[in-house]
Amino acid sequence: MATSQFSTCIQRLFSEIGFRHEPFPSYDANYWGPFHRWMLDTLGPTSSWGPKKLAELEHAAGGVIERSYPYASTELKLLFAKLTAIAILIDDSIEDEAVYDHLVQFSAKLYRGEAQQNGMLALYHTNMRELSDMYGEDSVLRGLATVPWINYIDACLMEKQIFTAECQRSKIVDPRQMRRCENEDGLALKFPHYLRSKSGIAEAYAAGIFKANKNQYLPLTKFIKVLPDLTFYIEVINDVLSFYKEELAGETYNLIHLRTRSISSSRVHSKGVDGEWTPYDTLQLLCDEIREATYRIDGLLRLDECERKMRGEAVESDIDDVDVEIAMQWRGWRDGYISWHLECRRYKLGFLECAVTSGMQRQE
Template identity: 55%
Template structure:
């Protein structure tokens, strides 16, 4: 993912993110396999300055400290890049605790079973997703490709909510096929389906009931709109025309400076790289979708 979506990042930054990403995946998968107590105490020990008892958690904390150092005195980007890795550990515990209570009474894929599901507030699926996900560090990486790079906050902060939505939901939509094959139902798509069923949203299922496929289509539409907004905020098309030498003075070529071009360039590779990573990675089992894209479908 780091190599695909953040090619402009320096080697040291890419290495830190790759290490943290791998550790997050390992810890998330290991909570139920002997690490529960240590993971549960991770943030507490960190806040009190106590030593982490498990070597993997000690490495995780040390790597976060290295990432913090990369950001120097840039408080905003440091908070975006580092804090979510701390919250992620606690959120995994929350997610595991909620998984049983949210999914034991029904299945969002079955109309009859849907009636047994507990009602969810419409915003709850995205709330839980934002807690357990770690989109913010990868958003920060779009604007801090190296220790030396300094991009003014005012140029990109307005796009952050949309950028976070893209990173989270793009992953969830492109992970959905793999999770369906594995029988997983505790994800954004099933939870949002559950919340929309709760408010009796009209869908394409029998008798107009809302289905998971309706949710997938809804999220795809929202993703498309989000990407277009980010492209517009970063003046992507105009910046790329300037980089290709196609802009003239009458087109506003002088309105764009090096900072605009850097942000546009790094956003483009992050946008396309995130999608390409999911299509190329065998973990997601999307060979059929990649072929359809290549065939122009």
């Protein structure tokens, strides 16, 4: 896929959903200072990573939380940043057999109330407990915020098993076996996103949107109906904006390639010249689905009306301050999450950030 095709597709999505690239925040010493020390003195010694890799991990994990939760307290941001850093480290360490053996036992030890023998996993468990405490008596939101971090471990193990099978599949030369695999892909149209949803931790990040600090309470009934679309948004925006770097690296085990394979095997044809369904077709399809999900979230949370109320314009009389809080915290996530992807070195999207920001300046 050409860079220009990718850029055009993403910029169109940003325009359709009304993305706003906010200025980069000034340095927050109260957030970055403690997080930096924790990375060096606490997390670092539990891993085999050197200073350079740890610095990149700090940049990625700390940045996504800072950008995505502009209304959150420092305490909440630090907890999410720490858990995010450990989750990335777990994913990148799963090929280490010693780490893998501990990951296999993580859930069992957790459910039996036994101590984790691996330092990184013990730290992971500690931060989950602290996050649980943050949610107080709100048992539903607490479950949404903490359980996905537990499930993430098993999701990583699931992906490892499936990826191992995928590698073996790629070596198949028997035409009959290949036809069987293609038939399975065509019948398993929903599996690629199911696999992605298991490792996305999206419900936990969504719960963070609606709990800016320990004392904030937002009625569950005012936002619960957006969660299916919101978790989809969180997972798929990441996959769409990760796709460029993954294509550069030649990676094919991701949502876009797996879904392309499923759609192609189900005999769906593209409108292109040769009629073959391609990863670019899937990228466009996902952008359409993100756009529709965003519209539904905005509508359910009455974002437009809340923003008009903040500007002092006349709105429906039942819009109250709680509605505005919820809508603004969603708006902060929706724009901040994309902004982070454009700015983070990991994604190599500097060309896209320049195109987006210059386009916005021309509109002004």
